[in-house]
Amino acid sequence: MEKRKIKSDNSSAGFGRNQAASVAIAGLIGAAAIGGTINAHQKFDPKTGVSPMAETPTAEAVSLAEPAWDLPNLDHERVDYWVERFTTDKRGDFTKFLERTGRYGPMISAKLAERGMPQDLIYLAMIESGMNPTAYSHAHASGLWQFIAETGQRYGLTVTRELDERNDPVKSTDAALDYLTYMHKRFNSWYLAAAGYNTGENRVARIMREETGSEKGNEYSYYEIWDRLPRETRDYVPLMIAAARIAKEPQKYGFESVVPEAALAYEEVPVDPSTPLAAVAQAVGAEAREIVRLNPHLKLGQTPANRRALVRIPEGTRTAFLVNWPQVREERTLAASDYKVRKGDSLLAIAQRHGTSVNALRQENQLRGDQIREGATLRIPTTAR
Template identity: 45%
Template sequence: MEFRSALPVAVLLGCVLGVAAAGRNNAGSPTTVTSAVTGGDGFVTEAAAAVTGATWDIPVVHNAPVQKFVTLFTRRQQDRMALYLKRSGRYEGMIRGKLREQGMPEDLLYLSMIESGFNPTARSHAQAVGLWQFIEGTGERYGLRVDSYVDERRHPEKSTDAALRYLQDLHGQFGSWYLAAAAYNTGENRVARVMREVTGKQRGKDADFWRIRGRLPSETREYVPLMVAAALVGKEPHKYGMAPVKRWLPLEWDEVDVPAGTRLSTVAEAVGVGETELKRMNPHLVRSMTPPGRKPYPVRIPRGRTERYAANFTQVQRVASAKAETEARQVRAKQAVVRRVAARRATSARRHTVRKGESLWTIARRNNTSVAAVRRANGMGSRSRIRPGQRLVIPS
């Protein structure tokens, strides 16, 4: 993928690029990852996850490039990092669970953090979207639907499945999670070419990232150090002087099949919640409605409200349809009035042939109108000039 993620752009703008690669891999031994507990205020509070017993299942390198970002996260970008830690509570369990199911390192979670800050609606300057910042072509290559109604790059679970398949493919190609992460950022072809030039082969080890780092684009050189720094701070924020962070709870939802072309506002009214809440649960519905067609589309609603949806939806939809039809009739009526007025003006407009010595001002004054009105009627700009023999429309 091209370098286009929301968080790296923000943090890299605040630091110096191109620090020389240094150090060797010092991989930690993977053990049980500590967990967090739920507080009574609707957040996940820092608890066991914030003790010094944090462990890793990706290599953790402590060197100058990594330390640079640790310092950035915990000083100049501390508020931003705290926000990302809050958001992580909503998606961390889901992402770790899927990584575990695939037998992949769970700490690849932090790649999503540096890509989007755990924001499923994040969009970069290069039009990459979602938790994992897929560009459209790569998203579609990995099975995501992207059109004017549904953008599954914004679907947390489906985009995570696609990202994990992509990372697995990259790991299979390069034999290293560090190299896979670099390829995720800058593209597999570039990393493969640099690997062949530096090491003589495409596949390698995590240590090879540091060997080829100086030959990669400046953004990609910082990508793995950025991921490692995010993991270090994300697992032990207290160790780096950050205040305790209350993490958001995961959204709890059920799915109901909703007729095609139905607005989320209608579903929200049927289940008794605000439309904003349904938008948060269905960020992939980019027009806040189900896509058109013959088949119903699954919509997420707050858990425990399926019976309420079933009882209320038909009546709410009927009222909403009647309201929409009334509004449509009003719009059509206004458009008809505008067309009739325009037609009357067109038929009542007079024509004038410009004579030598005339100006728009004299023509407008003689016909009891304004220069601006004559210009508008004839599609003329402020610098347009008239010439003898030219036919002008004189507005009534």
């Protein structure tokens, strides 16, 4: 099989440490940690298989103007292709990726640092979901890291109609890093681990055994087996590298005006089963959609029916919650009764059944439209009884 030649050059793409915008847009994902990183495009000798990883420069040897990489920044025609796409017809999408990375990047970065994992793995989440914790694919993968239900459950995530922790950006990140760590131990390569994340670890292992005689390789083995991978997986690492190049040096690609979202920050409070998030919002003085966004894993807009649960609230609002929650809970108990939505129900039918109006139901439950989920609990206003 003809092997793809891995190109290299002396150009650089990465965090310009004197560029505040670069650091901000990349979500503060460790740009300042120069030591132990790989800088500039990497050269690889396919004859010897020598990796420059063992020759990583010290912090003193690295110019502050150079970019920081802790995975090889390998050139490939598909990397160039995706850089072109992200900066032209997919520019709008990539702008949103960068904005959302400001929200979730610092959390992911901290978890990577705690485990001693490469910071560049953050771009796997970027290409998986566009940094969107509610993303859902045609293959039934969900969340920031696009777990299918079976794999998510294997790595400790609860997946039910009420609670889907694939959509929890924090817990799903822990699960994804566990999975990647396992595959790195198996393949001795983060890029092969990424390929396994996309197409399945057993397929990558089989291809590696057939091509090299061993499952274990290095960061350059990905391109050595490139032609054997499924089409989607052949683009996977090039997508990661393309996303990294742009995110690390946004001003080079015309993204310097992107304003990243504020970093995810929250506190947690315990509440009763079937507690509507709208009630929590009332207690902390926030809009319901803000509490919903902090808790995308609570699929019915309320806590699970069978147990108490922790709900995330905006940072700095815990005191307000503790002061206001007893009164809010009592008022809602006195002012409304509960109704569990059944199959075939509509807001109009429920309103007519309880002698109230659709608008009153919307207001009581802070609904923006007419869509309701089977199994959700609605509060019926006291004026209906």
